[in-house]
Amino acid sequence: DTAVSQTPKYLVTQMGNDKSIKCEQNLGHDTMYWYKQDSKKFLKIMFSYNNKELIINETVPNRFSPKSPDKAHLNLHINSLELGDSAVYFCASSQAGQGAGYTFGSGTRLTVV
């Protein structure tokens, strides 16, 4: 049983296309996140949802739009993809206040050509 499941694992697409990455967690956590890991391995938070409510929305281009239909799912849609969007995107979940840390998905390597 995969705790945090991300699909797809790899995504290669052309500039200008629109793509989505899906994330689902079966841990019963109330908070989910999207992180971007660049080529230098730096992890930057993009969004966070708590019980379907957006609580963290960092400075991210409007082309990125998260959607959380329920607390077990957090999807990321990207419009008009650019070369600079190439990175690894991680979904993670946690239970607020428990201090157990994040559980990460396996990441989606997005390559824009």
Place this chain on the structure above:
Amino acid sequence: AQTVTQSQPEMSVQEAETVTLSCTYDTSESDYYLFWYKQPPSRQMILVIRQEAYKQQNATENRFSVNFQKAAKSFSLKISDSQLGDAAMYFCASGGVTGNQFYFGTGTSLTVIP
């Protein structure tokens, strides 16, 4: 806001030896948690060890232990009897008890030499 600093971009250790990875942090939270995550070439982020700031005793998980110095805001990771499988990127992170967000350092790339 919180900041986490890892001053060693790269480290190497001989197999079976011991290595210590450094981490310092800054937080305004009165109660918080600290973590070390491992990211091997498979890119999966794996929780290695966690420390509750209100506990003075250093956390230990098998060959992994921490040296938590609360006053100095230091949280180093010691890996004993290093194995080839320990080669990975290691990230230090901190998070408040009441908050939702954890803050990550820039990572230390560990090479294990056979």
